Amino acid sequence: MKVRELIGVLDDITGGRVITDLDDVSTGKNPFVVIKSSNIPGKAVMETPGLVYGNPDAEIKKVAVAMTLTEGGIELAGATGVNVIIAHHPIADAANSGGVTLKSYLDLYNISVFELHEAFHGLHPGISYIHGHKPFHSDIRYGGIPGNIMYVGKTLDEVKTLGDILDRLNKMMDMDKENQVMGSERIHFNCADMKDSATSVLGEILLGTKDSPVNTVLHIFPHTGFTAEHLEKAKSxxxxxxxxxxxxxxxxxxxxxxxxAKELGLNFICGNSHALEIFENGLPLAYALRHYLPEDIEIVIFRERICSTPLKDFGSQTIKDYAKFITENYLIHDKK
Known part of the structure; x- marks a missing residue:
């Protein structure tokens, strides 16, 4: 199977949202080609769902599904025989390739990369199901803002309280095992203050209690630009x-x-964080690919798990001595 054939596969999976012709980028034909910008000079990025870089005629050997392309992911791909990475989030030159150009880095390991992001959003109700409700209304551009996703849903029969939502999340995400992994690392590195992205941002009730009844949920994603004004409008x-x-x-x-929310008399609960999106979007995409791709093409998941360690506990004594030597001899320029 060739890389160019994967373009068609992803177009099928997304229901026709992928760029199959570069003309779609320049003419605005594809509504999922959007520019994301905070108006920071030079930092805008255009989302181009589909093949971002690579040889369309290359044979697909092993595929990795990832949330965000990083230099760590590129290195892992190169070391493990992955020659196609499908990233959920948009890919930008240098930003997603260790500060160097994508071409220079990806060509080194003969890797082709794809992105989907907004073209994948709204295709399935997975995030709602994980959190225990079924949407009866959805909008992926609420208030006219691309990516400002909002769902309104009724809770599933087994979810009756805020506590039920938290219990469901802990079971879905297998948080007992995640906590065991974190606990083992703390013991292994003799550092009780180590933290990780999977267990540090758990579900949390901000308004209400575990026994507060739940029936109709407004499901939002604050980082997409959802505001208090949007909340008031949605409630109306x-x-x-x-x-x-x-x-x-x-x-x-x-x-x-x-x-x-308090003014409107609503409960408020926080669920899964971005650190766990690989389970919500990455895993279903990987299973969809498994359906379309030949069985001899292996599919793997690249999961991001970020660990936090206090400076005094990070690294072996040898590497600490190295860092202190470099710092004292090259990086400190106190005026005498």
Missing amino acids: EYPEIDTVLATISRVKTDSALVAK
């Missing part, structure tokens, strides 16, 4: 909403969103 459109569920990103207790 769907008065039956009793709970705000924030996932992928979350808010603090002093957030304007929490204040507005």
Whole structure:
């Protein structure tokens, strides 16, 4: 199977959202080709769902599904025989390839890379199901903002309280095992203060209690631009909403969103963080690929798990001595 054939596979999976002709980028034919910008000079990126870089005629040998392309992912691919990486998030030159050009790095290991992001959003109700509700309304551009996803859903029969949502998440994400892994690392490295991205951002109730009943959920993603004004508008459109569920990103207790929810008499609960999106979007995509791709093409998941370690506990004594030597001799320029 050739790389160019994978373009068609992803187009089928996304229902025709992938770029199959470069003309779609320049003419605005594809609504999923969007520019993301915070108006920081030179830092905007255009999402181009489909093949970002690679040889269309290359034979596919091994495919990795990832959330975000990184230099670590490129190195892991090169070391393990992966020659195609499908990343969920948009890919930008240098930013996703260790500060060097994609061409220079990917050509070194003969890797082709794809991205999907907005073209994959809204294809399935997975994030809702994981959190225990079934959407009856969805919008992936709420308020006219691309990527500002919002669902309104009814809870599943087995989910009756905020506590049921938390219990469901812990079981779905196998948090007992995640905590065991983190505990083992703390023991192995003799560092009780180690933390990781999987276990540090757990589900949390900001308004209400574990026994608070839940029936109709407004499911939002704060990092996409969902505001307190959007919340008030959504509540007016769907008065039956009793709970705000924030996932992928979350808010603090002093957030304007929490204040507005309290004003409107709503529960507020935070669910899974972005650190666990590989389970929500990456795993279904990988299984879909398994359906389409020949059995002899292996599919693997690249999972990101970030660990935090206090400076004093990081690394062996030898590498600490190295770092201190470099710092003292090359990086400190105190005026005498």
